[in-house]
Every structure is written in structure tokens, then in C-alpha cells.
Amino acid sequence: MDTDEEGEDDCDISADLLDASACASRRAGGARDRVILHFDLDCYYAQVEMIRNPALRTKPLGVQQKYIIVTCNYLARELGVTKLMSLKEALERCPQLVIVKGEDLTCYREMSYRVTELLMSYCPLVERLGFDENFVDATELVENRLKDTDISSLSFVGHIYKHDALAVDVQEHARLALGSIIAAEMREALWSRLGLTSCAGIASSKLMAKLVSGTFKPNQQTALLPQSTAELMGSLAGPCKVPGIGYRTGEKLKALGVLSVRALQVAPLFELASEFGEATAKRIQNLAYGIDPSPVTPAGPPQSLSDEDSFRKISTVMEVEGKVRELLSCLMERMRKDGRLPQTLRLTLRRSTALNRWFCRESRQCPIPHHTAHRVVTGCSDAVPQLVSIAMKLFHRLVDVGEGFHLTLLNVCFTNLQAKGSDRNSISSYLTHTPPTAAHTSTQGQDMVGGLSPNGPSSRTQTRTVAGVKDTHKRKELFPHTALSSSFSSPPSSSSEPLGQKSLPQAVQAHTPVPPWRPILEHSDEKRVDPGDSRRASVLEERKGPDLPPHVDPDVFGALPEHIQMELLASFQTGGSVPEDSTEAQGSAHTSRFAEQLTVHPNREGGSRHRESSVSHSNHSMAHNDDFSTEHAQNEELCREGQRSEERHAMEDAAGVPVAQTSHPDIPPNVDPCVFSQLPPDMQAELLADWKQRRPTLKVPSKLATKHSAARAGKPAAKGSQSNSLLKYFKPS
DNA sequence: ATGGGTCCT
DNA sequence: AGGACCC
Numbered sequence: 001m002d003t004d005e006e007g008e009d010d011c012d013i014s015a016d017l018l019d020a021s022a023c024a025s026r027r028a029g030g031a032r033d034r035v036i037l038h039f040d041l042d043c044y045y046a047q048v049e050m051i052r053n054p055a056l057r058t059k060p061l062g063v064q065q066k067y068i069i070v071t072c073n074y075l076a077r078e079l080g081v082t083k084l085m086s087l088k089e090a091l092e093r094c095p096q097l098v099i100v101k102g103e104d105l106t107c108y109r110e111m112s113y114r115v116t117e118l119l120m121s122y123c124p125l126v127e128r129l130g131f132d133e134n135f136v137d138a139t140e141l142v143e144n145r146l147k148d149t150d151i152s153s154l155s156f157v158g159h160i161y162k163h164d165a166l167a168v169d170v171q172e173h174a175r176l177a178l179g180s181i182i183a184a185e186m187r188e189a190l191w192s193r194l195g196l197t198s199c200a201g202i203a204s205s206k207l208m209a210k211l212v213s214g215t216f217k218p219n220q221q222t223a224l225l226p227q228s229t230a231e232l233m234g235s236l237a238g239p240c241k242v243p244g245i246g247y248r249t250g251e252k253l254k255a256l257g258v259l260s261v262r263a264l265q266v267a268p269l270f271e272l273a274s275e276f277g278e279a280t281a282k283r284i285q286n287l288a289y290g291i292d293p294s295p296v297t298p299a300g301p302p303q304s305l306s307d308e309d310s311f312r313k314i315s316t317v318m319e320v321e322g323k324v325r326e327l328l329s330c331l332m333e334r335m336r337k338d339g340r341l342p343q344t345l346r347l348t349l350r351r352s353t354a355l356n357r358w359f360c361r362e363s364r365q366c367p368i369p370h371h372t373a374h375r376v377v378t379g380c381s382d383a384v385p386q387l388v389s390i391a392m393k394l395f396h397r398l399v400d401v402g403e404g405f406h407l408t409l410l411n412v413c414f415t416n417l418q419a420k421g422s423d424r425n426s427i428s429s430y431l432t433h434t435p436p437t438a439a440h441t442s443t444q445g446q447d448m449v450g451g452l453s454p455n456g457p458s459s460r461t462q463t464r465t466v467a468g469v470k471d472t473h474k475r476k477e478l479f480p481h482t483a484l485s486s487s488f489s490s491p492p493s494s495s496s497e498p499l500g501q502k503s504l505p506q507a508v509q510a511h512t513p514v515p516p517w518r519p520i521l522e523h524s525d526e527k528r529v530d531p532g533d534s535r536r537a538s539v540l541e542e543r544k545g546p547d548l549p550p551h552v553d554p555d556v557f558g559a560l561p562e563h564i565q566m567e568l569l570a571s572f573q574t575g576g577s578v579p580e581d582s583t584e585a586q587g588s589a590h591t592s593r594f595a596e597q598l599t600v601h602p603n604r605e606g607g608s609r610h611r612e613s614s615v616s617h618s619n620h621s622m623a624h625n626d627d628f629s630t631e632h633a634q635n636e637e638l639c640r641e642g643q644r645s646e647e648r649h650a651m652e653d654a655a656g657v658p659v660a661q662t663s664h665p666d667i668p669p670n671v672d673p674c675v676f677s678q679l680p681p682d683m684q685a686e687l688l689a690d691w692k693q694r695r696p697t698l699k700v701p702s703k704l705a706t707k708h709s710a711a712r713a714g715k716p717a718a719k720g721s722q723s724n725s726l727l728k729y730f731k732p733s
Numbered sequence: 734a735t736g737g738g739t740c741c742t
Numbered sequence: 743a744g745g746a747c748c749c
Contacts, residue, residue: 044749065735084734105736130738130749246747308736346743363743411736 033226035179036296037136038201038209039186041115042218044132046073048111049100051195056098062090063102066310070102074218103309105131114194116299119186127206128299135206136186137296142178149178157184158200158221161212161228173225176202180223187221207292208232210243229290236261242287249276249284264288301417305338306346307331308411313352315406320395321388327412328387332376335414341373342414345387347394352406361409364394368414377420 045063060076062069080093112131125137183200200221201213212224240250265288272281348363375383
């Protein structure tokens, strides 16, 4: 049978968790608590839009996809707009709301990878969650800093969950306090280099770091003392609010009568196990106690690239083909920049279903012929028709056109991405952007693929080891920064950089003039081809010899092929040009306020400060004070907005005027038979099937109701194996 | 809901 | 191929 991987006794200690002594006993075993940081960018899409166009900063802003506002800035929130509100309602509540379309994710994706990259420059253990969240396992960083920190002069930065920062014994929580300092430094870097505000949570697991990061909302950070774990878990509105317990599991729990986190904690394990299986039963029960041993799994390049569009109706093959072609051209362009070879193509669609039965997507996939894949990556334009033709075959496998059809969504996806030549297979090709340069033949790269861990099978432990280790080696002090000249470098080839990235906050305090490490290759920056565009004359940096991030062993690094070195260096880099004018005085006022909040106040015992003193300024200061200068390069070509369907309004249409009145035995009482009878026959059939299927709609709390057609509950789980990042270029030793 | 992503079964 | 989870 399967024993739990790596969890050791974690599953068994749930019962003592509430017991204060449990922590101590756990540490006795040699394993110390981790220090996990969770970063969550504030109203992410809206922030990116405000960077692209700073004029929006002073206005209530909503980002629209189709007919909904997917997110909005804090100004809009004050005026009653919320996330995922319909456009109509948002405009009713806030007529002045400024809307920008956000269906094209290009800019959000790119900025998102910059964020991950910046965090990775401090510490390789960074895991992405969506576009706007990142986990960092800062355990080693903390441990190293602890060595040369005078513990008696430590203090927390930011909030401490349900505690007065001044009343907390910092010595007792020195590692957590250091975590809060590191989190503050990273947030400051996100601000000074990328212009983004964020929240952070500091705790000893991903679960708790994530939960606590949201407790003070815009632009603040919060640490969680271990003794507050139970209180935080208990404050959640229900099991579904626990990350890792989603809608489905929540519904099943309800059916079992488990309505609260507390109820989940004390539910008999065997009952949970009979519904979910033992492994996931334990897992979710542990989550309810705040126990989450899942590791921070380093981000690598994405496993798949997809592009999709939803619409009210597509019902002819020609329309399908048109849409598929549109999606595929965009996707191909992205794939080309990525540089890996897509080996499989998947087409998925959603059919119009009567009562929008939650997500029923169907898909078919098939291999992509090598010659086609190669054309994709090479940018050969006739790859598109080839892909379209493959996709249409998949379509015909899904849909019998003879019957007529009604689609509501189409998605195309490249998966099974094969690293070609090793270079460009890294997260960095995402960020630092490699020029198209189709040139190289595919055979050139195998020297390095083989280069990863000579000794290692177990990719998982391998990664862990590599990541966790290394830096004790040399370097005692990282984090000189907090100030280097800000702004991110305009990546090579502006032709694909969408963001108007000149808009950066002024650097705060300039003691460290240069980054701790710099790329060797500013020259290659320079040489990016870039025919018509020279607006980027300002890469004014005096760079010196290369210097490596802490986790990189210089010897290993030196042994790598040069082009790999170059890529790595490029990926470590984040420097750039400083925006010249700081516009108004406000800019710097605001900026120094931010600086102040990051300051560690060593001797502030005199408890007069409000507890969140050092951090906290509300979004007001952000909202009103940030205008940085920006020229907002409205980069049209990258944001293919205009191309997508224009009509977005009115998804709902009246069900028609009732006339007939056939009553059907299977129609639920809350459905008007007249309306029902007016529906198209296929829709009627579908509804009936649906109703029939979900018959057991009773409140019976017992485990008897479910007739589940599907198999046993699958389970979410910790992130799996990946080991797919730059780390693989370095051996553990 | 949108337009993405992840991993597991 | 689909299902769960995440944003």
C-alpha cells in the first residue's frame, strides 16, 4: 500500500495541532518549520492596465472580458464594483467606471513571468499559482540570514495576525520575523522594479501563508504565528474556503453534513474516507487543521500553451474554421517565442447546453507531425493551414456535423512541449525573450540536455536538493539591493514587448548603485535586431563583470556552454533604465512612504505604535500618489483586442412568452412548464436528462444519497513533480 | 462567468 | 478524455 510520501508523521499529528506543545515536539525531530512566503498581486489585471496607461490610476477602472468585469482597481471597489460583476451592474453602480478590455492576456502573462523571475533571483524555490500569485520557500534564506543577524534587534515588518506586533516575543519567532523582512524586501523590489503592489503572507506552509496573506488587503503583509493557526482556520466561512478544497469537494462535504472547517476537523476519518478515499480524506482533514506539507515546487516553463474564445453561438463549420484559424495563429506566435516543439495539439469545445451545465468541455487531441511542429517554431506561415487542418479533423471527431451543433467555446492547446536544443527551454525564454531567430538547426543542442544531473534519477528529490542547498557555500549576504536603479530592462527585441514599461517608480534609496549581479551581456541586448525602433536609447547602466545569484555555483556555471550561460544571466537580470522624470513631487513622496514601511525598526520597544505601524498604508496613498511618468507605448499589435468578437452584450435572452403548457412528470416544480415547452426539443431532452441525473437532491446527511456516475473522488494533491527549471542546469553538489 | 493554468485518474 | 483544483 502506499504510505504517504514524505509526510512522515504529518498526518498523525493533526490531533495535537491545537495543542501548543505540538510545535516543539515536532521540531525535536530535527525538522524545523519552513518559512513560506505567499505573494499576491493587488487587483492584478487592473494594476497592469494602470501601468500601461497611468492616466487610469486616478479613475475607477474595470477590466472587461466578454460581458463581465473580471477585476477592478480599488477606486472602483470603493464605488461598489466587485470582481466578476456583470458589466451592466457595474455600470449601474458606477457610471463613471472606465472599462478596458482584458481578453487578451499577453500583457498580464508577460508581467506575471517578470514577477516570478524577480522572486527567483532571490531564491530559486518559487512556485506560481495563476498569473498573480507566487509561493517562495524562504527557509534557507532565513537560515542564512539568521547567522549574521543580531537577534535581539529584530522586529517584524507588517502585521502579525491577531497580534500586536509590539507584544510579540520576537526572539521566539526570529525566523518568522526574518521571513517578514525578506517578504518586505521582495515586495519592495516588485514595486521598485516592476511598479507592482502586492500583499504577502508569511507562515510555515503554503496553505497558511496563502490564507494569511489576504488578511490585510491592498499592499500589506501579514505574518502568522504558529499558535494562531487554529484561529485562522476557524475563521473561514466553510470548507470551500480552504485552498485545496474546491466546489465539488465542498458539495460532497455538505452532503455528509460537514458544513464548517471545524466539522471537517472532527469528522470521523472513515466517513470521509468512504466518500473521498483515504489519502484525500486525510489530506483535506489535515488542511482543515492548517496542516499542509506540500512543498514549494519550482516554476518551470509552462507545460502547455492554449488560447480560447467564448461566444454566444457558432454553428457552422465555416465559422468554426475561421475561429480555429484565428486562435491558432495567435497560439502559434506564442509557441514560436517559447521555442519548444509542440508535440500534441488539443481542440476543446463547449456545446450549448440548456442550463449551462457547469463546464462540460469535450476535447480531442492528436500528435503534431514533426515537420509541422518545426514550422510552428520557426515561424513559417504555412504552419497555420496545416494546424487548422489537423484541428478540423479533431473537430469532426467531436461533432457530427450532420446533426447541427451550437458551440459556445473553442480552445486550442499545444501540450507535450519538447525542449529543443536545451536552450530556450527555460522559464527565461519566457521572460527574457529570445528573438525569433529561426536559424539554428534542430540538431544542435543535445550537448546540454544530457547535462542535467549526471547522477540523478528521482527528479523530485533532485530538485529539492539542488534548490535547498547550494548557497551555504559562498556568499553570506544577499539582499544588498532595495534600491538599485530601478526599472526593468527593455528586453531585447522590442517588437514583442507589449508593456509600456517606462513607467516605473523612482528608485527609493540609492545606496546600492548596481544589482548584486548583472548580466554579462548587455551587448547582446543591444544587438537585438529591431529595425524600426529606437525609442529605447536609455539603457544607461554601467555594468561590470558578471556576478551570480546566490544559488548558483560559479564553478558549475563556468562549465556550462556559453549560450547557456548567456541565457541564465539574462534570466537573472532585472535591471534597466530609470525613468527620467519623476513627474510630480507626489511621486517621490509616495515612494518614500513606501520605503518607510519597509524599514526595519529595531528598537521600537516603546510601544506607542499602532500595531501595524510599519507597513500599512492604504490604497489611498497608492491610488493617488502614484503617477509615474510613462509614455505608455500603446502597442497595438501585441494586444489584439479589436480582433475578437465585438458583441458582448446580453447573454441572457428572455425565455420567450409562455403559451403552451404541457406538464411533464419530470419537470421540477420550480420550472415553468410553459417556458419549458417552448424550448427546442434537444434542449428539453437535455434538461430532462440533467434533472433525472441529479435526482438525489435531498438533505439526507447520510452517505447514501450519492449515485455518482463517475468514479471515486479524484483528489487534488500537492503539486507533482516537475523539476523543470533552470535549476536543472546545476548539479546539487 | 473569463481565459487561462496545474496535476491526477 | 475527463475531472478536480487554482487564479
